[in-house]
Each structure stands twice: as C-alpha cells, then as structure tokens.
Amino acid sequence: MAGDKTYIDISRAKCEQRDRLIRDEWKISQKLALGNNVLEVPRTCGVLSEREINITEYNDALDIIERIRQQVYTAEEVALAFCKRAAIAQQLTNCLTEIFFEEAIERARQLDKERAVNPSTPLKPLHGLPISLKDSFNIPGLDSTIGMTYFANKPATEYSALPKLLLDLGAVLYCKTNVPQTMMTADSDNNVFGRTLNPSNLKLTAGGSSGGEGSLIAMKGSVLGIGTDIAGSIRIPSVCNGIYGARPSSGIVPFAGQQSPEDPGMPGIEVVAGPMAISMRACSFFMKTIMSAEPWRYDSSCLHLRWQGQLNSRKPRIGVVFDDGLYTPFPPVRRAIQEAAQKLRDSGVDVVELRLPNVAEAVGITYGMFALDGCQFVQDLIKAGKEPEVESVKRVNLAAIPKSSLQDYMDLNAGRRKLQAVYHDFWLGNNLDALILPPAPQTATPFDEWGPISYTMLWNFLDYPATIIPTGRVQESDVVDGEESALYSEADLKNYKLYDSTETYRDAPLSIQVVGMRQEDEALAEIAGLVDSILNHSETG
C-alpha cells in the first residue's frame, strides 16, 4: 500500500520517474563534471548540436521570440534545444522536479503547424517561448510537492493562474524546478528530490526558495523562469547564480492557485510571483507583457494596474545604501556596491548616499508576520509526510516559534502601516527614482549557511519592487579582512566570519539590488534597464 511507503521510498520513486523522462541520448557522463564550476559543460558535453548551442547560449527571451517570429528558428527546435539543455542542467545540478519535455515539444510543433496553416493570424506575444516554473505552480497531471513528501503523488487537477495566462500568451512550458522543504529557507534541499547545486561552484548553495530556477537559468537551460518571493526567494537564488531576477509589487503578477505551505487565510506579508532571466530586458518584457494582458482576469486578487508605455524624461536620482545597519557586507559585496555607485556617478546619474530608517523594527515585524500561526501549518505538513526536517529547516527551529494572538497580529499590522508611511516619506523626501543596495551581506555561501535576509525582506515588508542585477564574481583581490569590520552585533560578526577565503567563494557571483517605489514597477523596469546598461553594457562598464 502507498500509505506504508517511507519518505525514502517515495523520493526514490519520484526521482526515478523524473529521470526516465530524460531521453537516453541526452544523458551525459558524470565524469564531465570535474571541477566545481560546471557552467561550460552543456557546451562541451556533446549532447547539444552546434545549432542547439547557439540557440540556448546566445539568445535571451526577446531574441528567441524575435527569431521564431522571423522564422530563423522554429518553435519546435527551440523547445527541443531548451529541453535538452535543461536535461543536462538537471544531471549536473539536480535543478528539476517535474519534467514534461515531450508535451512541450509537441505543443511547440502544434504552434508551428497552426502558424503554417494560418500565416496571417497575429502571433501571440510569447509565441513559442519556453518558460520554466518553480515547483509551486500547478499544472494538471503533475505533482507540486514543494519539497514535501506529503504532497507527492497528488497530481494537480487545475492550472495555477499564471501558467494558464502564459499558455494563453503562446508560451511553451516544459519543466518545474526545485525548492527547499517548506519553501521557507534559502537552501533548495528537500527529502523528495534532494539538493539543487550551484553550477558556478558546486560547493556553494544555489539559494532558495526558487533555487532550481536559479541554477537552471545559470546553466542556460532556460532563458526565462518564474519564481516566487516572500522574503527574497526570487532574489537570493538570482544572487547565488549570477542571473537577473525581479520581485514585483504584490498583486501585479497572478499568483492564485499555487501549492502553499501556509494556511489559505494567512494574512501579512504578500508572496509574489516574478521573473528570473539571463537579461534585464527579459524581466522587464515579462512585466510589460503580463501587465498588458489584463492579468486580473486570471486572478481575482490582481490589481488593475496597466503598463503605461511612458518613459521618464528627467535625470534619474538614485539613492545608494552601502549596508543596512544590521549586517556588514562581505568584502566582495562591498566592492560590488561601491563600484556600481561609482559607475553610475561617472555616467552622470545623480547618486545620493543614504541610510535606511527603522530596519531592525521592520525586520522584527516581518518575522512576526511570517510566524503568526507559530508555523503550525507547515509543521503539520511535515508530520503528515512522515519525513524529517532537512538541515536548513532544522536551523529555523520551527517548534520554538510561538503562536500569535489576533491582537498581536493587529499590533504588527499597525506597526507595518506606520513604517510603510515612514519609508514613503523617506522615498518622496529624497526625491528618489530608485535605490541601489547589496541584495545580501553575503554571496552564495557553503550549504545551509545562508545568513541574514534583512536586505531582501525589507522590500517584501514595504511591498516595493526590487530587481537583482549581476555585476561580476568574487576575485582574488577580495581578500578576507579583519573581524573589526563587523561591529553591529554578535550575529553580524558570526555571518561576516563565514567569508573565510577567496578559495571557498571561488566564482561566486556578485550582484546589486535595485529598488523602486511600490507599484511603480514600470518605472523600476526603466531605471533598472539604465543601471544594467551602465554597469554591464557600456564601453567603460
């Protein structure tokens, strides 16, 4: 009987079932992964043709759409190329959960066929674009285990709102990606599919909770993936893997109908869906496409905000925050934000150095809101799955979290409203178009060591949109410095000491975070594009 299977049996069956969905001719020799950095293996492993390497390596999402549109590529060959590359990524980093490559290739073939039959029908905005999804999105017939044994072998019967919209816009969905048990930590490790690895350095965390997406996209097994973010779950794996990722304001991208580790009536910090990609413009294009598609028709909780298509003409004014006053950034992280600020200044941007108000208070309220039910709902799910906690979940110490009362919640709510007004005044008072700051004090860390999340979580608390822009990698010059740099607290010092050598952090990506005003996601897309072009695409950049 199924009920008697242990979590290990269930995991073995799930993984075997998944692995059987990779064609034999796409299997690679494990010997190919010799070093800790496996980013080059897809190109060299012999599974991909030259043309498939070109398709997957030298195109972002907009290029793919344009080249299918111009009939340089067929939708089918694009789908095939990304399925193969995703299969290679899976074998190297364990980034996938549910695979539906054959259905995707068949859908792409159908899109090509329909186009051939009706050549005058206008193509949909995402015609033929392969898009990968975090495991929490429901697709009929597939599990959404979200890293929990309890949800294994309970296939979804309905689409979540967003995949339905993406399909209606012409996209090709082909795989779902791995997450942490509970989706509450930054290490994508669980008892169903195991741990996702970081292809830049297999000894560092891939981040989480959208860690499978981060790893897959870094491997160019996907040009555009969808993650979710309640405290940094899009941005942390974007940082760890050196890709772009955007946490939209809440209510803009449809979120309804996902598998969740929370009580369905849970109030508080809003979890949102958003894009992860190999280019900034792909994130912005995703936002534009969704906001132009009346997404509220797919999700009754979506706002009726529209993409305006208007550009800001004034000279941008950007605040820069070097640290959040709670945790000291690692030396390479300090370098990344300092270099970014300098390049923006050199390009004529009006850069003003700022300190963030009330961060500790905001962090306290946010943690309070996350744990309103004492994390009882998720603990019940773990118990129901008869599985142990993975290491990163153990470190949270769920059992020690107290339950809140309704008055506690109202006090947290009042505190949040007050600080939202404080930041509102801070933003308008400083006349900002954007803020840049580190996305975390750390880079990707060794497993289960991901530290403070105040740098990302603050923007969930405030509901401001925030985008990750990669800017480089740890260098030999990012030497370990004295402990006297980290003076905020014992916790600060403990985290800071994790940066013990450039060797441990070899090839770890660096990024900055660009933050916009709440619900001004369109304005943020514009200014993040400008920042990216100055940092990554200018001749002096």
Added chain:
Amino acid sequence: MAGDKTYIDISRAKCEQRDRLIRDEWKISQKLALGNNVLEVPRTCGVLSEREINITEYNDALDIIERIRQQVYTAEEVALAFCKRAAIAQQLTNCLTEIFFEEAIERARQLDKERAVNPSTPLKPLHGLPISLKDSFNIPGLDSTIGMTYFANKPATEYSALPKLLLDLGAVLYCKTNVPQTMMTADSDNNVFGRTLNPSNLKLTAGGSSGGEGSLIAMKGSVLGIGTDIAGSIRIPSVCNGIYGARPSSGIVPFAGQQSPEDPGMPGIEVVAGPMAISMRACSFFMKTIMSAEPWRYDSSCLHLRWQGQLNSRKPRIGVVFDDGLYTPFPPVRRAIQEAAQKLRDSGVDVVELRLPNVAEAVGITYGMFALDGCQFVQDLIKAGKEPEVESVKRVNLAAIPKSSLQDYMDLNAGRRKLQAVYHDFWLGNNLDALILPPAPQTATPFDEWGPISYTMLWNFLDYPATIIPTGRVQESDVVDGEESALYSEADLKNYKLYDSTETYRDAPLSIQVVGMRQEDEALAEIAGLVDSILNHSETG
C-alpha cells in the same frame, strides 16, 4: 475642571460653540419649518439673495468650477453663498459638526486675489470649489469627535491626507458633517451633536454614517461632500436623501490620517472615502481629479492606479438583480429597480436578469470581520467618554459580540478570498459592464429602524465600486401589499412590515445602485453616467 464635565455639559458647550460660528444675519425663524419636507426653506427663508439662490440651486460642482473659471462668479461669493446655505441647512436638520465658514471665505478671497495678481497662472482643477467633509477627516485646530464624547475638545494637529490633497487642488473647505456615535450605525445621532434630520421628511432617518453630508447636500448647502463607507456609509445617506454617492474601490481615494473608532491595526473590510453630490458627473469628476493627481503621494496605502481617459466603445451589458435573496424590497423600491431596468432595455442596453451567489455566506463573513475584536475598542471609547449608548448603537448590542481568535480571522479571510473568486467568475462569466440592484430593501425609515445592509455591504466585502443614482420618490401608488411578499425569513418579514403606509414614507427618495468591477472605477463612472442619463436626463426618462 474639564475632566468633571458630564457628556451633557460637553455637548452643550460644543453645540453652543458651533452655533456661535453662524453669523446672526444667517439665522432663520424656526417657524419656517412647518411641514416635514424642508427642502424649499433655503429658497424662501429670506437669508439668501437671488444671486445666492442661483449659485447654490442651479449649479453642480462642475458648473461652479466653470463659472468661477469664466469669472461669472468669484470664489468668494461662491464660498459665501454655500456657507450661508449650509448655515440654513444646519438650523433645519442639524447636519454640521465643525464650522469654519470665516476661514473658508477668507481662503476664497485669497484665491481670487492670487488669480488677479497672477492671471496667467493656470487654475488648479478644483479652484474655488467648496467641499464639505464628514466629521472623521482631520483639519488642524478642529475636533473630529465622530460622535463620541471622548474625542471632544481634542483638536487635530495634522490634516488627513484627503483634505490636504483637496486644498492643494484649489478646493475651499468650510464645514464638517454629522455622524452616528461610533460611526457604526445608519442613524446619524450621537451625544455630542444630537441627531441629523432628513430634509425630505423630518420624521425619517437621514441615514448614516455620512448622514450629515447626505442631509447637507440634499439641502444644497454643498454641491460636493466627502463621506466614508465600510458597509454603506456613503450610499445609505445618499439613498435616504435622494442624492448621488459613490463608494470607490479601496486604495483609490486617500483615506489616511482619519479619526477612527477602530484599532489602528484592524484588518479586514476596507473603509474608503468617496464623493457625495447633487449630480452623477460630479462624482465621476471627483474620481477623475483624484486619480489624476497621484493620490499615493498623500497616502502610502493608495494604489498607483491612474485615470486612463479611455472610453468603452462596446454596447453595454448590465446585469439587473431585483432582490438579494435575503431581504424583500419595499414596494416602492421594487418599482424603482423594475422601472430602471425597463428604461435601460428601452434605450437599447443589453440587460440580463441575474441572481447573486452566496450572499448569506458573504454577509456572515463581513459581520465576522467587522467584529474581530468583539468591538472592544469602540466600547472602550464610549466608556472613556462616560456617555450612554444612543438608541441605534444600543440595538447593535455591542457587549454581546464575541472576540475572534487569529484562526477565526484566517478562516474568515480564506472564506472572503474564495467568495471574491466566485464573484469574479460570476462577473466575467456573465460578461458584465455593470450590475444594477436596489441599494437597500427599504427607503429611509423612521428613526433607528434602518434595516438590513446586505445590499450595500456585499460590495465592501468584494471591494467593488458602487454608485447611488436617485430615481424618484415614494408615490401614493406604492401601496402596502401583503406580508406574503416577504418570505425569506422572520427578519425579512419584520423589515418588510416597516413599510406600513405611503404617508409614513411621504417624499422618501428612491434610488438604484450601480456596481462595477473591482478597481474599474473609471469604467463604472462611464456606465453610471450612461445609466443616469437614461433614467434622469433623457426625454422619455
């Protein structure tokens, strides 16, 4: 010592203070109010000049703005005329709380002067328009008692967000208007200022909680006032007084910084501010003006929705709901909605008869959300003010309301999200541009008898915008019919039996309610304008 004063002493002082702010030459003889209908008294009492009668009687908010713009009227004479007429209204209906006529006239004089000095400076969109405000809005130096002794003689030190925005847009504020003790009932009666009367019939309720606004506007002592609505508090007094009133979607009109009878962290049903006026187009103009003014700069909780300025070209499709399945409309209310539906059909509108889903469940969740804290916060305010409950509050029986737990709240929240999705599908599935339905089963009732609020409250629960359009008054032909008409429940029958004769309800206004899709306030403004023109301004209408 002030602390030893009884609530009666405090009330007497507050009322005397208020009455002293009415110039002696604006005082009328109480003998003028001979019948129950005092709507004609301002015109006949001799206080207003011919020109002041013309200014106040034959102009809506847009006319006033246009005639000041064209220098047909000065801002000062407009302010003076409305202050005088508001003073007359106050003497007949007790609709005002705080009076600041002299400051308003002085501000209008300044606006005229600045314009004369700088004739080329573009006028602000509300230049010179007098706007009245519900008592809950804070104006520095004035009390916001919201009908509670506790708040008397505690003048505000800061503006609420909306009056600040209105002043920045050029408006002239001149008075605040009466509400029920607690703002939680539909009878604007309290121990500070007493009861506001309905000028259409002094023996019927003026409604609430924005009852002072309703009465003042019906007297044409204001062309545009601002109310607030959490269950019908804009719409009920609009119905009772035969004026237009709109409950916007939440987050569109700034609400921050008001006096409140609730815990500042209270979650649940959103209370909103919105317009009340003598014309439909004034309500729409208000929404357009606010949505075009980046209102989020004034209130950090405002959405960043913009007025689009685009018209819908398709033939409108309007659902009509004759009753809500819980409460049977009075005979004149039935006539009003039936006649409205017929006129729309006759004008070529695609009208489809519908029944609302899950109303009882929605009502249950809404009441649960209103009473999360067992109404303890407001009971504490009453106790702190050492005042008794007024009759309409007594009937609520606050002490009997149980407190909810956090899990209770999460269950209510989950239920609300589910029903919001049900209505979303209902709306899209029926391909609606709007719904029309009665605003209540009753017309204005005798004092303290206002009955079911399910017809208005449902749209707060769903957060859909809803507008009141007056269509006529009770007629002799609206005869009392048999009790067999009201069969839903004992409560239904009890309410229905209140309609005991056309004489009791003489001159009671009739209205319909026009509902739009959540956050489609602009689309609703357009279609409500069309409905109003068909019902009230067409040759056959």
